[in-house]
Amino acid sequence: MLETHQLSFHFAAGTPLLADISLRLAPGEWLGISGDSGSGKSTLGKLLSGQLTPSQGSVQVDGSPLPTRGRRPVQWLPQSPELAVNPRWRVGKILREAWTPPDTLMAAFGIENEWLKRFPSALSGGELQRVCVLRALAPGVRYVVADEISTMLDPITQLSLWQALKAHAEHHQLGVIVISHDTALLNRLCHQQWHLAGGSLRISSTALKAP
Amino acid sequence: MLTIDRLTLQLPYYPRWWRREWTTCIESLSLHLPPGEVHAVVGASGAGKSLLAYAIMGLLPQAARVAGELRFQGEDLTPARQRQLRGHQLALIPQSLNALDPLARSQHQVRWAAQRAGFGRSAAHQRADELLSRYQLSHASTHYPHELSGGMARRVLIAMAQVSNARLVIADEPSVGLDPNQRDRVLAALKAIALEGKAVMLITHDLRHALTIADRVSVIRQGQALETAPAQAFQGQGEQLMSCYARDLWQALPDNAFSTHPFHPTHQEPALA
Numbered sequence: 439m440l441e442t443h444q445l446s447f448h449f450a451a452g453t454p455l456l457a458d459i460s461l462r463l464a465p466g467e468w469l470g471i472s473g474d475s476g477s478g479k480s481t482l483g484k485l486l487s488g489q490l491t492p493s494q495g496s497v498q499v500d501g502s503p504l505p506t507r508g509r510r511p512v513q514w515l516p517q518s519p520e521l522a523v524n525p526r527w528r529v530g531k532i533l534r535e536a537w538t539p540p541d542t543l544m545a546a547f548g549i550e551n552e553w554l555k556r557f558p559s560a561l562s563g564g565e566l567q568r569v570c571v572l573r574a575l576a577p578g579v580r581y582v583v584a585d586e587i588s589t590m591l592d593p594i595t596q597l598s599l600w601q602a603l604k605a606h607a608e609h610h611q612l613g614v615i616v617i618s619h620d621t622a623l624l625n626r627l628c629h630q631q632w633h634l635a636g637g638s639l640r641i642s643s644t645a646l647k648a649p
Numbered sequence: 650m651l652t653i654d655r656l657t658l659q660l661p662y663y664p665r666w667w668r669r670e671w672t673t674c675i676e677s678l679s680l681h682l683p684p685g686e687v688h689a690v691v692g693a694s695g696a697g698k699s700l701l702a703y704a705i706m707g708l709l710p711q712a713a714r715v716a717g718e719l720r721f722q723g724e725d726l727t728p729a730r731q732r733q734l735r736g737h738q739l740a741l742i743p744q745s746l747n748a749l750d751p752l753a754r755s756q757h758q759v760r761w762a763a764q765r766a767g768f769g770r771s772a773a774h775q776r777a778d779e780l781l782s783r784y785q786l787s788h789a790s791t792h793y794p795h796e797l798s799g800g801m802a803r804r805v806l807i808a809m810a811q812v813s814n815a816r817l818v819i820a821d822e823p824s825v826g827l828d829p830n831q832r833d834r835v836l837a838a839l840k841a842i843a844l845e846g847k848a849v850m851l852i853t854h855d856l857r858h859a860l861t862i863a864d865r866v867s868v869i870r871q872g873q874a875l876e877t878a879p880a881q882a883f884q885g886q887g888e889q890l891m892s893c894y895a896r897d898l899w900q901a902l903p904d905n906a907f908s909t910h911p912f913h914p915t916h917q918e919p920a921l922a
Contacts, residue, residue: 475828562694590825592693592854593901597908619829622903 439464440486440512440581440613445495447478447485454493455481457637465580466611470624473634479617482634483583486615487514499580509536513574517586519566523558530554533569537576547572547602564595571599575606581613588623600627650848651682651705651817656717658697658704658872671714674700675872678717682817682848687840689851689859689880691898692869698852699744701869702819705850706741707731721817736765740815744822746802749794755805756781756790759812766813773812780808784838800831807838818842819850824858836862856883857902868895 445459455478463469473479484490486497488504497504499511516522523532533539533554544551547568558566567587574582584603588596604627607614616627624631632639658675675697682688692698703709705719707728719726721734731739749758756777763773781790784804794802803823810818820839824832840862843849853859859866860880867877875892882889886906887896900906 474830564694590694590854592691593856593898595693597901601908620903626903626907 439500441498442486442492443495443498445485445492445497447481447490447493454637456485459495459639461632461639463581463613463615465613466607467630468607468614468616468628470628470631471615471617471634471639472619472621472624472631475619477634478637479634480585483514483585483615483617486581487512487583489514509576509578511579512581512583513579515571515574515582515584515587517589519563519570520558522570523566525558527558528554529556529558529561529566529569532558533573535573539572539575543572543575543606546605548598564591564599567591568599568602571603575610575612579612581615582607583615583617585617586619589619650684650722651680651850652718652720653678653680653701653705654718654720655679656701656704656715656719658700658709658716659714660700660710661712673872675704678869678872678874680867680874680877682850684816684848685843685846686864687843687849687851687862689853689856689863689866690869691853691856691859691866693854696869697872698854698869699821702741702821702850702852705817705819706735706739708741736762736815737767737813738816740810740813740818742803742806742810742818742820742823744825746794746799746806749802749805751794754791754793755786755797755801758805759808762809763812768812776812777808780812784808785834798831800827800835803827803831803835804838807835807842811842815847817848817850819852821852822854823851824853824855832858856898857904868892868898870894 440463442459442461445456446454447456448454459482461469471479471482481490485492488497488510504510504512533549549568549572553561553565553569561569571587588599591599603614606612616624618624656675656678657673659671659673661669662672663669678701680688690698690701700709704715705726709715721739724730753761759777759780760773763776764770768776778790781787784807786801786804786808789797789801797805807823818839823835823839827835836858839849839851851859851863860883863880865877865879866883868875875894876890878890878895883899887899890896890899900908
């Protein structure tokens, strides 16, 4: 269970961006977060994955706080994969940074062996995004925060990415937090949906349809 | 206004130091853009959409090999004519916001574009102010690019493209990275340009939002135009679409089926009649 209890966050000397956020996510569940730009969606995602430290409150996985060192049980997937990889490493090294994914999983994510010899700049955004998603799915990872990972993809590539992630999440009881502007996408994917506005979460719909 | 007839484009690459080979980026692509129309060019990344824009503007790298015909207002679009018309009759709204001069205020960016297009000093000032207010940028006219939001920077680029009264405006991924509000404003601005009787080519991967303003849609895959359909053909199950790929693209949207037969990069398109 991924839980936050009265989580608050403000940047230095600023007004609080997020106030009193409490949410719970069970393993295998999908949670959607929507909101206008600047409402703090990405900040919330970074807090949940331990990329940022909350000003108040805490994030807990199964009752214990997020570890500060070692592998993070909550992985953050950023919008631009280009910024999340070392441009001097070949794709093979990037993909196997944390673990060595089996070939079946590489096929499920549509990653071709031939890409592994290339540098990230020689892959398209969609191809690199799939590499980054698979990289984050190492054993021991319990939750994934997907921050607008499919906005710059065409509909078919977008769909194939979500299908692969969904199949993997179902099999490994992975909890997924989807941050997106696209409410139609959230309706398709998520069990619970929240709308972030004015620093707090409002429920937009729960258990709309089983995804 | 613009006719593209069997355009083929090849770019060089170097597998070894002294060996040059050619990769075909656009293959036998034909399109026709009449005035007053928004024509969306939709495809995955790497399909050759941006290269198509560069080919029309004459901004391809020198080494590129181009075959086929480009005609603008009935006359051949030769490199010399492209150079002459660029910024006057042909305008490109580039994909990257880096195209703005980082050291210039937005009003100067637009004024300079007007002066490059041949307006006199005072006329350029007047025209720039007029366009900035039309795109709700009056309050941001003294801002530098780093002080603008993504949507505002995009609208400055649109104002720059429009200042010259260009007959053909090509917008390369204008809605990427914008929130829904900003995106709708940018798309509305493009539609308004078409309603003035100009031709707009909207290059995007975002089929759903392209359909809100487009009159016709060309689907591009691996450098080939699979089909050009009226925007109304994208409805229901996509029965009115001819190519499998266009139908898949439509069905893959979250508002539609959000499922299609499993995607394989090697999935072959049946030959079109």
